[in-house]
Amino acid sequence: MIHLLLLLWFSGQAPSSEALDHLRAGVAADKQHQFDIAIVEFRKATELDPNLAEGFVSLGQAYMEKHEYGNAIPPLKQAVELKQDLIPAHQLLGYALLVEGYAADAIPHLKLAHEMGALGIAEVQTGQLKEAIANLQAALEQRPNDPDLLYYLGRASGLLSKESVDTLIAIYPSSARSHQAMGENYFVLRQMPQAEREFLDALKQGPDTPELHLELGDVYAKSSQWEKAEAEFRAQTKLQPGNAEAAYRLGSALLQQGKAREAREQLSRADHLRPEMPETLYALGKTALLEGDVNDAEKSWLKLLSIEKDSDLAVQTHFALAGLYRKQGKVSEAEREMQEFQKLQNVNPGQPATGPH
Numbered sequence: 001m002i003h004l005l006l007l008l009w010f011s012g013q014a015p016s017s018e019a020l021d022h023l024r025a026g027v028a029a030d031k032q033h034q035f036d037i038a039i040v041e042f043r044k045a046t047e048l049d050p051n052l053a054e055g056f057v058s059l060g061q062a063y064m065e066k067h068e069y070g071n072a073i074p075p076l077k078q079a080v081e082l083k084q085d086l087i088p089a090h091q092l093l094g095y096a097l098l099v100e101g102y103a104a105d106a107i108p109h110l111k112l113a114h115e116m117g118a119l120g121i122a123e124v125q126t127g128q129l130k131e132a133i134a135n136l137q138a139a140l141e142q143r144p145n146d147p148d149l150l151y152y153l154g155r156a157s158g159l160l161s162k163e164s165v166d167t168l169i170a171i172y173p174s175s176a177r178s179h180q181a182m183g184e185n186y187f188v189l190r191q192m193p194q195a196e197r198e199f200l201d202a203l204k205q206g207p208d209t210p211e212l213h214l215e216l217g218d219v220y221a222k223s224s225q226w227e228k229a230e231a232e233f234r235a236q237t238k239l240q241p242g243n244a245e246a247a248y249r250l251g252s253a254l255l256q257q258g259k260a261r262e263a264r265e266q267l268s269r270a271d272h273l274r275p276e277m278p279e280t281l282y283a284l285g286k287t288a289l290l291e292g293d294v295n296d297a298e299k300s301w302l303k304l305l306s307i308e309k310d311s312d313l314a315v316q317t318h319f320a321l322a323g324l325y326r327k328q329g330k331v332s333e334a335e336r337e338m339q340e341f342q343k344l345q346n347v348n349p350g351q352p353a354t355g356p357h
Contacts, residue, residue, distance in 0.1 A: 019048040019055070026058055030065070038062040046075070053082035057089045064092060069099040080109075087113050098122050117143065121152050129160040176206030180215070187219060195219050213239065214246050221253060229253045237266075244274035252283055260290040278308045282317060294324060315344045 026041030042059035046052060056079035063072035073096050079089035094109035098118055103125035110119040117139035123132035136153040143149060165181045172178050183198030199216040202209060217232030233250035240246055251266035264287040270280045285300035301317045301324075308314040322337035 016049055019045045019052060022048065023052075023055060023058065026062070030058075030062060033065075035062050035066045039066075046078075051082060053079045053086055053089065056082065057086065057092065060089075060092055060096070064096060069096045072096045073100065091115055094118060094122075098125075117146070117149050120156070121148070124152050124156045124159070129156050129163070132156040133160065174205065176202045176209045176212070179205060180209065180212060183215060183219075187215070187222075190222075192219050192223050208239065210240065211236070211243075214243070214249060217249055217253070221249070224256075226253050226256045230257070242273060244270045244277065244280075247273060248277065248280050248283070251280075251287070255283060255287055255290075258290075260287050263287045264291065276303070276307055278304050278311070278313050281307075282313055282320075285317070285320065289320075289324065294328065297324060310344055315341060318344065 022041045022045035026038045026045065029035070029037035029041060039059060039062045042055055042062055045055040046059060049055065056075040060072040060076035060079065063069070063075070073093065076089055076093035076096060079086055080093060083089070090109040091113035094106045094113055094115060095118060097103075097106035097109065098121065103122040106122045107119065107126065110122060116135045120132045120135035120139060123129070123135065133153065133156050136149055136156060140146065140149050140153065165185075168175075168181060169178045179198045179202035183195045183202060186192075186195035186198060196216065196219050199212060199219060203212050203216070206212070213232045213236035217229045217236065220226070220229035220232060230250065230253040233246055233253055236243060236246040237250055247266050247270035251263045251270060254260075254263035254266060264284065267280055267284045267287060271277065271284060274280070281300045281304040285297040285304070288294075288296035288300060298321065301321050304317050305314060305321075308317070318337045318341040322334045322341060325331075325334035325337060
């Protein structure tokens with residue numbers, strides 16, 4: 001609590017004994033979460049000693065603890081005017097201004113207080129996206145997986161990306177990259193005919209543009225046009241033989257068409273290029289099972305489960321393993337996998353699992 005430092009901040013100019021009594025009473029009330037009483041006591045202290053910057057800080061903080069951020073701003077501004085190097089005053093004032101929507105006014109105070117997370121959020125709100133990304137990343141190093149920081153970092157990155165794409169389309173509207181960007185936007189919106197058109201236009205403008213075939217193949221895969229998807233993924237693997245994603249996509253498209261042997265070759269190549277990619281391991285297990293190689297199927301799926309513990313893919317894999325063991329007559333193993341499947345699916349004991357057996 002900032003209040004615990006009050007007596008250390010007095011710079012040789014001690015408050016009157018009466019003002020100090022009210023400060024102490026305010027601190028005691030604050031500790032008991034009696035914020036209304038604390039506010040009264042801190043206000044009395046500032047009235048008795050109008051030059052007591054720390055009293056205004058305490059008054060502002062008490063208002064903030066009541067979530068009355070607008071009421072906190074005036075005393076915190078007064079504290080900053082009285083003592084410009086009082087960092088806690090800048091910190092609290094920056095937060096209060098930000099919460100009230102005054103992001104631009106909050107920024108200089110948050111900079112002085114080195115509050116990188118709140119500063120990044122304020123910069124997102126004022127359109128300073130590059131600066132926001134840098135500060136939010138720095139804050140995340142101190143507070144990994146903070147949901148607010150992750151949200152605003154994603155928002156800043158998305159807005160900056162949109163700015164770049166808008167500039168690209170405005171300056172080079174007929175370029176391969178502009179058509180590619182438009183295709184990606186349509187794909188996200190699940191408008192597949194429009195996405196297909198844009199990717200085809202992009203390929204006309206720049207047939208060797210990296211990953212265009214991959215993205216167009218994804219469009220066809222979404223609409224289950226597997227022969228077209230295979231052709232695009234195959235074209236991508238020829239352009240980029242070291243692209244593991246392209247090899248995986250090609251293997252998946254072949255698998256969808258029942259071409260197990262060739263699918264297994266491509267998926268094995270994908271696994272070699274990028275080992276232990278869970279999606280590849282799951283598909284490898286399916287192709288191995290189609291070819292009757294139950295040992296390789298089990299090996300691929302167990303390896304996947306050593307990587308993925310509770311994802312949707314792990315759920316599918318437990319179910320697939322249960323089916324494999326059941327066909328082999330391994331009753332206890334099959335039961336174990338079904339129990340894991342049900343646990344991850346949050347199914348009540350005894351509720352039958354759905355899906356093929």
